[in-house]
Amino acid sequence: MSHHHHSRRDFLARAGFGLGGAVFGGLAPSGALWANEILDPIAPRQPHHAAKAKAIIWLHMAGAPATLDLFDYKPELVRLNGTPLPDSFGKNLKTATDGGVGNLFATKREWKQHGETGAWVSDWLPNLAKQADDICFLKGCKTEGSTHVIASLKLHTSGLVPGRPALGSWIQYGLGSANPDLPAFVVLPTGVGAAGGGRGAVIWSSGFLPAAYQGTAFRKGDSPVLYLDRPAGVSDVEQRNTLDLLKSLNERHAAQYPQDTELQARQKSYELAYRMQTSAPEAVDLKKETAATRALYGIGEKETDEYGTALLRARRLVEKGVRFVHCISGAPDNSVDSWDAHNGIEKNHSVMCKQVDKPIAGLLADLKSRGLLDTTLVVWTSEFGRTPYGQSGDGRDHNPWGFTSWIAGGGVKPGSYGATDEIGLRAVSGVVDTYDLQATLLHQMGLDHKKLVFQHQGRAEKATTVFGDVIKDILI
């Protein structure tokens, strides 16, 4: 491997053959790239195997909803309401969270089974319940760490500390872009407050992958990327000439630092930004949608307008070839603090569910009617769930041991997989760790999590670290 010996001449020779050639020239025995190899981040690349899905819409419920009140109906918890947590359920429970362990706290929701699959969905999500037959509920999810930051990092990057790439970055690294005029990994934050960012840009970071693979956060409104528009008074020709000059100067500078991926990313981003001046506003221009479609997502209604707008944008982006859209549900206003209902869960989840229920149901219906659901994985998940025991009298604490996530579309079988125990505290069957979720999504995108490797500081790094199993039982 000659990665330590790139000369300027070598670099220029490689550049002369095109960046894509450099990719193949730089392959390590494993098929991995060294961190300092030159890589065109938007060049399409072959998957490891035939893909079932082309894109992922990742619905991140930042703050952690109580899936016990949404999807995981537990009559035994209702029966034991108000009693201390039985020792049999708490055995070997190592993590003590901030709030301690209160008495068991039954759901106040009304429950029904829906569709042919008979999925339990509470009355907090009446619209989503109508789409139950398209959803695969993963009821035995678990993770590590009961703090938002750590668990969010693990959910998105498979690491417990910052510095690893997000799943969207790995997918772009593995597959390149399907549309050179848009970023392959787009982030759509919604809401207010810290949780509106879903715990910050670190969860859509490219980590040790080249910087060009990081998620691009789109703003609300008609101009999705700050300062993307051509300044007033500058013609297209003037701008093109300026960019050409800049490119030429940057290439001369970059030749001295062939291992500087930040510099390469910046060069690429200038060109991408130029193309995005047209493509990005068009991609998020919802005026091109019919009134019926906008209504389907709840656009125009106070509670659902912002989140619905984000999800309709997500559909449009996926249609245009964006591979990974990360939508983050933050609190719609200051009346609640994201999904993080340590107290007042009735009020909190009423607001949060109202915000997401109609838009998510609309997204699934819309994708299906356009034939896009077959090739789009819609993933609903969070950093963890919430406990069956109460906190502060009317809230629930963090629960990393057992909760529900779900996947729809993209070659995943609708139904229910896995379970928590009788009170919903711990995953007991069909256990799905975040590593397994990521491995499965990569698999559906045509990537083998054991072969998707990037060499960083002498080590072969993988998207799911050393862990992760594809959940074969849920695949069509």
Added chain:
Amino acid sequence: MRKFALIITLQLALAAGVLAAAFEVSDDDMRDIEDTFKSLDSNVTLKDKKAASEAQELVAYFQKVEGFYAQKPDTADASGWARETHAAAKRLEAAVNEGRFDAALEDVHQIQKTCKRCHDVYKQK
């Protein structure tokens, strides 16, 4: 002479017993072996023979872990996982030494599974 030999033997046996009893599954050791395991995963992926010494280290460590849990009451599950991990580590070591890296990677995967199962119950978080 026979008496001397007996004393030496007894002393050695006692020392071995003390050593065996002294082994504890500690957080520090686990962190070290986790580092080794991550490096091993990388080296197996890269088909690098450096994996051989790391596999050997893994075998030696899980032999001790297996012994530790075998003597500990009420840890049948951990004992089973340690036994499985030890066996997988031995298979892995053989595969690496024979240059069968694809097979070794499967054993790496098997080991991470048993590690995780055990950590879910026994790792202090």
